Amino acid sequence: MFSRRSFRRALITFTAVLGLLATSGLPASAAPPGDLPDPFPSENWPLGTPTKPFAPSAEVIKDLGSPVSSLTIMEGAVGRTPDGRDVVYAVPAGENARLNVVDLHSRQLIRTVPLQGAAGGWAIVVTPNGDVYLGTYANAHLYRYSPVTGEVTDLGQPIPGQSQIYGLTSDPAGNVYAGTYPNAHAFKYDPSTGQVTDYGSLDPVQQYARSTVYDPDHNKLFVGVSTPNARLLRIDPETKAVEDITPPGTTAKDFIDLDYAGGKIFANASSRLVVVDAVTGEQVKYTDATTGQLVMDYPIAARGVSPAGPGGVYFTNNTLSLTHYDLETNTVGPVSPPRTVTRGASIGYGWVTENGQQVLYGLAGNYSGGTFRYNPADGTLAQWSSPFQYVPSPLMHTLADPATGKVFVNVYLNGSTAIYDPATGKSTVTTRQGQVEGWAWDGSTGKMYVGIYPYGRLSLWDPRLPDSPTNPKELFSLVDSDHQNRPVAVVPAGNRVYVGTTPAYGEYGGALTVYDVPTGSHTVYRNLVADQTIASALPHGDNVWVGSSIEGGQGTEPIATEGHLVKVDPATGQVLADVVPVPGAASVNELTIGPDGNIWGLADGIVFAADPDTGEVLRLLPVFSGYTGSQDGALSWRDGYLYGVTGGRLFELDVLSGHTTVLRNRGLNRLTQTPNGTYYTLLRPDGYINPTNLASYTPPVDPCPQSDVRPTVWTGNIDSHVQNRFLEYGCTLTDVLPDAEADWPSHSAYVEAVNRKVRELERAGSIERWEGVLIRIAAARSDVGR
DSSP: OOHHHHHHHHHHHHHHHHHHHHHHHHOOGGGGTSOOOOOSSSGGGOOOSOOOOOOOOOOOOOEESSSSSEEOOEEEEEEEEEOEEEEEEEEEOTTTTTEEEETTTOOEEEEEEEEEEEEEEEEEOOOOOSSSSEEEEEEEEEEEEETTEEEEOOOOOTTTTTEEEEEEEETTTTOEEEEESOEEEEEEEEEETTTTEEEEEEEEEEEEEEEEEEETTTEEEEEEEEESOEEEEEEETTTTOOOEOOOTTTOOOOOOOOEETTTEEEESSEEEEEETTTOOOOOEEEEETTOOEEOEEEEOHHHHHHHHBBBBBEEEOOOEEEEEEEEEEEEEEEESSSOOOOOOOOOEEEEETTTTEEEEEEEEEESEEEEEEEEEETTOOOOEEEEOOEEOOOEEEEEEEETTEEEEEEETOOEEEEETTTTTTEEEEEOOEOOOOOOEEEETEEEEEEEEEEETEEEEOOOTTTTTTTBBBBEEEEEHHOHHHHHHEEEEETTEEEEEEEEEEOOOOEEEEEEEETTTTOOOOOOOOOEEEEEEEEEEEEEEEEEEOOOOSOOOOOOOOSOOOEEETTOOEEEEEOOSTTTTTOOOOOOEETTSSSSEEEEETTTEEEEEETOOOEEEEEEEOOOTTTOOOOEEEETTEEEEEEEEEEEEETTTTTTTEEESSSSSSEEOTEEESOOEEEEETTOOOOOOEEEEEEOOOSSSSOOOOOSEEEEETTTEEEEOEEEETTEEEESSOOOOSOOOHHHHHHHHHHHHHHHHHHHHSSSSSHHHHHHHHHHHHHHTTT
16 A cells, blocks of 8 residues: 555656656657656555455346257066056156156056156166066165055165166065166165165276176076176175176176076177076077077167067167077077067067967167067067157257357257257257267357267267258267267367367276368377366467366276366377366366466366466466366356356356356356357256256346456556456446547547546545556556557
8 A cells, every 4th residue: 555655756756747748749658667666566566446246136047947858768667557457667867757657558648656856767677566666866766666556655775875776677576686876786675674685886996787687597686797897797695695707708898788588697798699697607609590600799789688478588689670589599680570670779678468479568769759569470560659758858068059149958868959049939859969068169160069978979060951961970989999988078270179088988098189170080199187088178379278187987986186287289199288277176177268368267166367378377266165077167258257157156257356256056057158148058946956947147238348357457558557457347447447549639638538537436436546646647658649
């Protein structure tokens, strides 16, 4: 703070200089550099009057509701009601998911029963007494539905701390068994006592007990442990003894489904059918009916095989041909005459007796309610869509069209895409992309680059054109070649597209992939940061900065401890600089260039600014304390402020004062801005598990567009060394001073205008008197109007 003496000295100096410059007509630059000593060296710049934070209203976002409803079914089961109706049971994924019961013959939805707290179900089984058990996510509860009463009982979480239940199976007594994620437990539930038997965590590394089946002939439980290496375990339910009977030489990553028939275990091992003798544990060779050759595996695209019936067990192969394995001859091949299940891979089966004959019913495909009826006696196949209940879809991503202002949203899991039109408030379902992990517009073509899970795919899509074999066009896939599966950062820049990915299941080491647009070639740089995902990318000059996350592939625990900011030469993959911008932060999940030319990033809940050449951290500004994942975080510049979403929060950062205002403290993910300045985000309504709604936020009107947000106040070519700050929303101290770029009739006219405005600001208490002195001095020294 100025002393009174120093203030008088500055005022006298100002008056003298003002008179000298106003009368002499000499440019300020003609004065010797030492004529006006800097009273505040840069390391001691005063902070000035703190800016009063702009307090948000009680609710700043507008809930636009669910933009898209969809149908996603992971598995189904066939049963019979007490009144003799043959039905199919399934749980469409959605908030507070519901069990759907559909009559197979009338093809009518009989009832839906809520499963409070569940978002969907990967596991379903009908026990011998007709009860239906359901294993759900993300609460990992076990539910029991009684066809007699039509009611569901929530049996709770059999294994505390789990988030998924997989692979329900039952024994003749009605006990049910299943596996879990993320600690790969297997358990038994006894309905007569309500007792749970925990067979323990079955693998110290792998997290998925992905499938189970009970062998009623030998009283054994088989469990498939998955990713990164498939293991087949046999458990004695009474003694809890566990045997590893994984076939030697198994290269599959997972046993997705297990089934039992005729003394054999049928396993879907990474989309190959493997058969194991239930007693000896040896892998069974069988005959491919098409080639006549003995084989060890066969292509399968199905949630396992059907129960045994006439002709053996049935499933769909990789071309969706209905295929059967003959238990008597150990032969596998398409049914005769050939039949194709057009709705998709089979995901549930059951035999129904009609006119004394056994007929196979099943569900097909995850997204349409596809249902089929196959009669082995005459070879007929009928197909239709069952009327399962569509539900508001959990949302994965959103992106505004910079040309039209329409907002694209993508659905979690089933990959549907919808376009929301702000002008009408209506949404239109369009191309199913797959589960979008990251996407971005190519500003020069109006097309969209889309990063898709699974398989680590990058596609190019023109939403203005109809779907075709080349629209969307797959540009590359990384899962087989480079073990990458989630493209979480997609950044087009000039003739390149930069793609940051997470590694595949059970893997460590993400990658930066550089796609060359003119040639269509791509180069993959893996492990730029050892054992970490590449979560963000920012091209700068000839190089690219990337932010990393400590995450490995799903099913792994992090090895690294903090995210890095790394400068990379995209031509060679050479790391040119490597810094940790926020010590202890797990993820650097967003990067952008600020109006000051610096890198601005988001590391967990901390905003940081860094030098774009060296990566040296210049500022740290906290939003909240806590970890986030590689896909949590978005930043956007508007009106001189940095807006962002992280940890469910929408925030506004005044980068001049460093003050952060949290506009909403919960339930949000992603952030995109339309040309009119409106922000759109995904909303998880209170009490929900997933974001299902689209929401908008409209910032205040900016009275000072193109704000001057330099750290200090400049008058033309002179730095006053007074801290610049926002005096009201959108208007900085520099903004409200007379415009140095205007056509001033004389230098003295500009100086006098500055003097009048400074007096006004002093009277209003917006600036201190000593700040006014420095601004006047700077104006007098400037070359404005000369």
